[in-house]
Amino acid sequence: MKATKVKIIQSAIRLFNKQGISNVRLQQIADEADISVGNLAYHFANKRAIIRRIDQELDNIIAPILLNDHAFPHLIDFDNQLSSYYALLKQYAFYFLDLLEFERAYPVLHIKRKKYIQQMIQQIELWIRQHEKKGTFNAEIQANQYKITAHTIWMIITFWMTQQKVSGLKLGSEEAFKEAVWNQLLPVFTPVGLMEYEAIILPQLKLVNLPDFY
Numbered sequence: 437m438k439a440t441k442v443k444i445i446q447s448a449i450r451l452f453n454k455q456g457i458s459n460v461r462l463q464q465i466a467d468e469a470d471i472s473v474g475n476l477a478y479h480f481a482n483k484r485a486i487i488r489r490i491d492q493e494l495d496n497i498i499a500p501i502l503l504n505d506h507a508f509p510h511l512i513d514f515d516n517q518l519s520s521y522y523a524l525l526k527q528y529a530f531y532f533l534d535l536l537e538f539e540r541a542y543p544v545l546h547i548k549r550k551k552y553i554q555q556m557i558q559q560i561e562l563w564i565r566q567h568e569k570k571g572t573f574n575a576e577i578q579a580n581q582y583k584i585t586a587h588t589i590w591m592i593i594t595f596w597m598t599q600q601k602v603s604g605l606k607l608g609s610e611e612a613f614k615e616a617v618w619n620q621l622l623p624v625f626t627p628v629g630l631m632e633y634e635a636i637i638l639p640q641l642k643l644v645n646l647p648d649f650y
C-alpha cells in the first residue's frame with residue numbers, strides 16, 4: 437500500500453478508536469493525516485471505502501488467529517492466543533465498541549463478524565474439550581457446560597473494551613484481561629491442570645488490583 441494510503445488508514449483507525457465510526461468525517465481523517473480532503477478522496481472515495489480497506493486488514497490479522505489447526509496442547513498456547521486478542525483489542529478498539537453501528541450501516545461486514553464469532557467460540561470449546569480429555573480440566577457435570585464456558589470467554593474477549601469504556605476506564609492491562617478469562621476456568625482444573633496453571637500461567641499474570649466495580 438502506498439505511503440499516503442497507509443497514513444490515511446492509520447489516521448482513520450485512531451479517530452474511529454477515539455470517537456466511533458459514526459462520529460468521524462472525512463475532513464477529520466484528512467486533518468489527522470495532514471493531507472487535503474481532495475488528496476484523501478483520490479485514494480478513497482468515501483468513508484465506507486476506508487472501512488472496507490480496514491476490514492481487509494482485519495481479515496489478515498483475525499483469520500490466522502482462528503485457524504482450525506491450532507491444537508493448543510499446553511495452557512501457555514492459549515495464553516499466547518489471549519495475547520493476540522488483546523493486541524487486536526488495543527489496535528482496533530472500534531471493531532469491538534461499534535457493534536451496533538456495524539450491524540446497521542455495514543451489514544456485509546457484520547455477517548463476516550458473525551462468522552468470526554462462531555469460529556472463535558468453536559475454537560475455544562474445542563480447546564477446552566481437548567484439555568478435558570487430556571486431564572487438565574474435569575469432565576462436564578452437566579450437558580453443554582463447556583459450550584457455555586466457551587461462549588462466556590468469547591463475551592469477555594469481545595466486550596472487555598466496552599465495559600472499560602462504560603466504567604470510564606482506560607484499557608486495562610493485558611494481565612487483567614487474561615486474568616478475567618482464566619478465572620472462568622479455575623473451577624474446572626484438575627489437580628494436574630492446576631499445577632500447570634500455577635507453574636506456567638499464574639506467575640505471568642502478576643495479579644493487579646482491579647477497579648472497585650469488579
